[in-house]
Amino acid sequence: MKLFRTLIPLREARSIVLRHVGRVGVEEVSFDLAAGRILAEDIVAEMDSPPFNRAAMDGYAVKAEDTLGAAPDKPLVLHRHEPCSGSEPESEELPEGEYIPIQTGMPMPRGSNAVLMLEYGKERDSKLEVFKPVTPGKNVAFKGEDVRRGDIVLNEGRLLRAADIGLLASIGRRHVKVRKKGAIGILSTGDELYDPKVNGSSGGAIADVNSYILAALMSTIAKPSRMGIVSDNYDALKAAIVSCIANCDAILVSGGSSVGKRDFIGDVVADLGEMLFHGVAIRPGEPTGFGIIDEKPIFCLPGYPVSMIAAFEMLVRPFLEAMHGLKEAMMRQVFAVVAKKMPSAVGRTDFVRVRLSHDEHDGEYYVEPIRVSGSGILSSVTSSDGFVIIEENREGIEEGERIVVNLW
Amino acid sequence: MKLFRTLIPLREARSIVLRHVGRVGVEEVSFDLAAGRILAEDIVAEMDSPPFNRAAMDGYAVKAEDTLGAAPDKPLVLHRHEPCSGSEPESEELPEGEYIPIQTGMPMPRGSNAVLMLEYGKERDSKLEVFKPVTPGKNVAFKGEDVRRGDIVLNEGRLLRAADIGLLASIGRRHVKVRKKGAIGILSTGDELYDPKVNGSSGGAIADVNSYILAALMSTIAKPSRMGIVSDNYDALKAAIVSCIANCDAILVSGGSSVGKRDFIGDVVADLGEMLFHGVAIRPGEPTGFGIIDEKPIFCLPGYPVSMIAAFEMLVRPFLEAMHGLKEAMMRQVFAVVAKKMPSAVGRTDFVRVRLSHDEHDGEYYVEPIRVSGSGILSSVTSSDGFVIIEENREGIEEGERIVVNLW
Secondary structure (H helix, E strand, O other), X not given: OXXXXXXXXXXXXXXXXXXXXXXXXXXXXXXXHOOOOEEOOOEEOOOOEOOOOEEOOOEEEEOHHHHOOOXXXXXXXXXXXXXXXXXXXXXXXXXXXXXXXXXXXXXXXXXXXXXXXHHHEEEEOOEEEEOOOOOOOOOEEOOOOOEOOOOXXXXXXXXXXXXXXXXXXXXXXXXXXXXXOOEEEEXXXXXXXXXXXXXXXXXXXXXXXXXXXXXXXXXXXXXXXEEEEEOOOHHHHHHHHHHHHHHOOEEXXXXXXXXXXXXXXXXXXXXXXXXXXXXXXXXXXXXXXXXEEOOEEEEEEOOXXXXXXXXHHHHHHHHHHHHOOOOOOOOOEEEEEEOOOEEOOOOOEEEEEEEEEEEOOOOEEEEEEOOOOOOOOOHHHHOOXXXXXXXXOOOEEOOOOEEEEEEO | OOOOOOOEOHHHHHHHHHHOOOOOOEEEEEHHHOOOOEEOOOEEOOOOXXXXXXXXXXXXXXXXXXXXXXXXOEOEEEEEOOOOOOOOHHHOEOOOOEEEEEOOOOEOOEOOOEEEEHHXXXXXXXXXXXXXXXXXXXXXXXXXXXXXXXXXXXXXXXXXXXXXXXXXXXXXXXXXXXXXXXXXXXXXXXXXXXXXXXOOOOOOOEEOOHHHXXXXXXXXXXXXXXXXXXXXXXXXXXXXXXXXXXXXXXXXXXXXXXXXXXXXXXXXXHHHOEEEEEOEOEEOOOOOEEEEEXXXXXXXXXXXXXXXXXXXXXXXXXXXXXXXOOOOOOOOEEEEEXXXXXXXXXXXXXXXXXXXXXXXXXXXXXXXEOOOXXXXXXXXXXXXXXXXXXXXXXXXXXXXXXXXXXXX
């Protein structure tokens, strides 16, 4: 049996991984299908929004000057403007002393410069009593107020959300360039594994949960493909990887990445390409490796589900985000006060599953580690709210410290 | 033109809405398709996990007692156990003074009670030098340690995430009951609207962005159906709503919910069923209404996109979460310190779009409102990180206060 000679720090492992990111291609999709996708171009407004001055309230379009001096006990009277039949409101000029009823969103008639709210007027027989003066520009949404033609309104690398879809539509963008979803192959290795979707459990066998977890972890950003279970056998593993490489942009292999004698993955990667590291000073997740075959990245992840999740969050997710050109940090973090010391060791990065609680009284979140006896305890993940990464130069985190918690 | 006679507080509006929630039905899906769905049953473990005691490390299965007293300069020697050919490891009993090499995840041989890590032994010629003692149970994952048969491992109402999918697989659940996605009809009203997916802009016309924003806001929890644009006309609106009611579990209508003379939605709802409120003391979003037609809820949302988003987050999202039985709060919030006063008025709930910044020095998030001149400014949403709700009994939030920020 061989041992990991050296464990490299997480920082170094991450920088090696990020040096080998191949950016995925770009595709054009209809704006309404772009939510959740990563933008692959700067979006420049091709027109002003609003495209014209428009009413921001229901009421009466007026010349503000005509309302000067109006008061509840001393209303001023304006006359309803009757447009020439057949002409558009925009082509008319509102004369002095007149008004036009207007609804939110409608273009302001030429010559008007404010909207008197319904509450402050009383209309009868084409006459309007005005109870309050308005200032010029009152209740008007001005041309280009939201977005000005030529402005960059959304930056490349943004993860598009619901309001962005509306913004794209409002500035006339019907198609938008987004990153393609990378094809990520998933292999599980181990003679002891069975596919829980296909078979029930039988004595001694273990459900391959890893490939399902990986697929679910990646589903929003990439296009995961479960490529099956491979037995602990050099030739079988080699054949599976060769076929996977041909069809995917990157591969994740879980299991078989430890140092037992059945663990061929390191040898296979080294024989087909190059193993860049194997063994990272993180806990759990130590037996994580990374290599390149035919210019395609391959991650060797631990077989234990929790270790695999830890390695995924610390190394694979940053890789996938870079691969898809994500530039804006996902806001999936809260700051919280440590309620119970989290021990760690210098020289190792710890991945600690934690629970958050919120103290109504002082408005703080408090965080404490979930007690676990082993890294195989998947319920330690499902019962946690998120995780904390303890940097390798820290001996642990003391009670009372304020730290970042990453939410699931 | 009519006015809203009374605005009801948000609290009251929300309680009326929640009293009229009809829970959606349940469907059974394969565990691997359940991520992102809401669980509709308690999940009880039908078997222990792990299903047997197994090695938690690669190394040597031993009797811990046999390693007592071992030290680097005074190793003890154990002999490799040779199983009778053809017999399973479980059927063998490890005799005193012997060891069996073992890999992570493999069943512990009977009679063994600990795993000596590779680092602490040196194997040669079927003999093992032991450099360190192990205690009983060391590096063993015990049967039922993760989940014990009969435990509730996931509660009804949980939004299922990646690790949960693994947990379901590991306890042998191949199918799981989740909430069906409610069919939510979306209508946009307004003569001035055009469908930006179908046509380009033309003078005076406004892109219907609302139906696309609503569809994107709901897409993860429900099944939105865009039912088109309806003109400002009582009969057209009535026909559209009747047809929508027949095909949907609930309806969202945007636009036409203000008090201008073109706004027929309140009348249509009152004539077909009952309008329960129309006008809520929130800003933006005041003209929001809610009614029931044929026992189906109908929301009348403002036409201005930002007002509509505000009303959606404050009233429709809680409705959808209750409709789908979501019980665990989504952790989409951070606590932050107010960096700039946010004014408000007593008697009105304010929906303030905000930007967050993180101070590396003191580890705090700081939050400040985005300056806006009108509620139509969609870019005020896209350029914000989230929103703050200022309760109706507050005159505003002072600088330095610590508040909850809801992230998009």
